Amino acid sequence: MSGARLGRVLALAAASSLVLAACAGGGGGGTGGGDSTTVKIGFMGDLTGENSAIVIPPYNGAKMAIDEYNAKNPKNKIELIKYDSQGKPDQATSLITKAVGTDKIVALIGPAFSGESKAIGGTLEENKIPSVSPSATNPGLAKNGWTYWHRVVANDDDQGPGIADFLIKAKAPKKAFVLSDDQEYSVGIAEAVTKTLKDKGVAVETDKFAKDASDYSSTVTKVKSANPDMIFFGGYYAQGGRLLKQLRDGGVTATFASGDGSLDQQLVSGAGAAAAEGAVVGCPCNIPSADVTGTLKTFFDNYKKSANADPAIYATEGYDAATAFIKAVEAGNTTSDAINNFLKTVSFEGVSKPIKFKANGEPENNDIFVYQVKGGVLKLLGPSASAKLEG
């Protein structure tokens, strides 16, 4: 089934590139041979698989940026080609060969996930194709010595300390309880938070449970007997919701905080609106909610119009990743190498955050954004440096 789908995508991509080639040729003839070209940029990620909910928003964001740019009728138009990797490293590997060999893309937005980014990073480097990922957060990606790889999102090593620092500043806790399930992501972020809290002199107790657990009575008992000022949960929203409900039912009133894995409305629906109220969630992603102002508000409205949905996770980062390339093309860079050189110096005010890359491809600005449940809805409070908890 995925083979057939892949076939369709490839056929579509091939057909559309033929049509566009024809258009470009015709246009060139009509205007008497100006040097205008169409620059092909790929977008790779899980567009139809089980995690597509976190890849479609950045795709929509990127498409929106490029559509806005093309609507200005610039000299060098940009064509966005999608590559549906399903988030699978093996599919990404075969797709990138086609993207580089047949489609001749000059730059790539993505891949969305860390696994596929790791799998094709070497190929991109060999073929000198610059890439900007909107959402791959594995810290190891920046340590490969790649010079064509970039991302616009803070990595997992930044997230735990970022959230912990924010909580210390906002709540001044004396004692914290750090909980997690036994998955790699959950344990990693819980340990990072624990370490930062301990380094700053906060007493920390911990407990873990299986990833499929649904009865947390022993954990609730432990938390209650420790009586902490604050609880941090490392893990995903479904379990976070169940856990938070049982903690509140057990009479635990301490502030509940979590990381990007729990940033989903299902955290609230799982816990119940009353139990979830006031819960704090940190994320390297910047998701505007309906009450934002300024450029984020403009983005919110435009995104709603073009994608027919509220901006979701990594939508602003997708927009910013595309904008980095647009700036390069606007400045007259149409080859991979020229674009990559431009990225080394690019610096602009993105929608999610100010965008500027370090030499290893990491974003200069590694802000963590803070959200809080208010009236049953996750609300953006802003970057952790300036966000203020309400209540």
Next chain:
Amino acid sequence: MLDDFLNQFLPSTVGGLVIGSIYALVALGYTMVYGVLRLINFAHSEIFMIGTFASLVTLTAIAPSAPVTGFALIGMLLLLMLVSAAASSGAAVVLETVAYRPLRKKGATRLAALISAIGASLFLQELFALVVIPWLTGKPGRNQASAPRYVARDTLFKIGNADVRLDHVIVVIAAVLVMITLDRVVNKTRIGRGIRATAQDPEAAVLMGVSIDNVVRVTFLLGGAMAGVAGSLYIMEIENTSYFIGFVLGIKAFTAAVLGGIGNLRGALMGGVVLGLIENWGAIFLGSEWKDVIAFTVLVIVLMFRPTGILGESLQKARA
């Protein structure tokens, strides 16, 4: 360490009794089917899952805006348990007719029936994830589904530093009442005698005029009803479910059945409660991530010294 233990012992005991009661109800289904057919019905965990969804859907339709009290609460509990028991026992009977009866009629090996059970388990999970749950809840089938609250989390009394809440009391009392009823049915009624006779010696039971098909159907029906009640209580206590909910709970309940002595009704009850308590007590010292390890270590140790479980097999040994 000792301080932790003293602080957490009583609350852990309450939590262990509550989850243990739910294990025990589900374990009854495993144990009854095993007693009669010598079959481990791996799809029983999905029968439990169906029970949770029956209560969830009914509860969502009623949509109580606040927790109910008094007679309304008793009525609501009975209604939800009946709906879940009906859905689960219906599903269990269909499961038996479709997945096990044809194999039994053809005299297939026990191994074939076991594979059929595992297949039925996966089939039901995916059927719910892909078709039934989207249809019932209008949301993606692999999402967690949440039920509204209808039992208040009021503390009724305290034992030492342990809060005993209304929902805790309801789970334990309901489980005990249902199990007493089941015990009566198996030990005092005509069909119960048929079940015990078949468990003891199927061939002799047939010669004595017991209809095996009937007995097997009723066994699945009763086991399914127990799982349905467990599902209903689970929704009341945990208020969340998913297509995958039966997997871990099913393994725990099966463990409870083996621990108590598979084929033994009172053993299942005892196994469930013992398992719930040991898990929670062990978690005090080692952390909650060790719950499963503790549970299975205890199982292995008990089986080393008593291969037939704590109480041993007895459905077939009980006097007819």
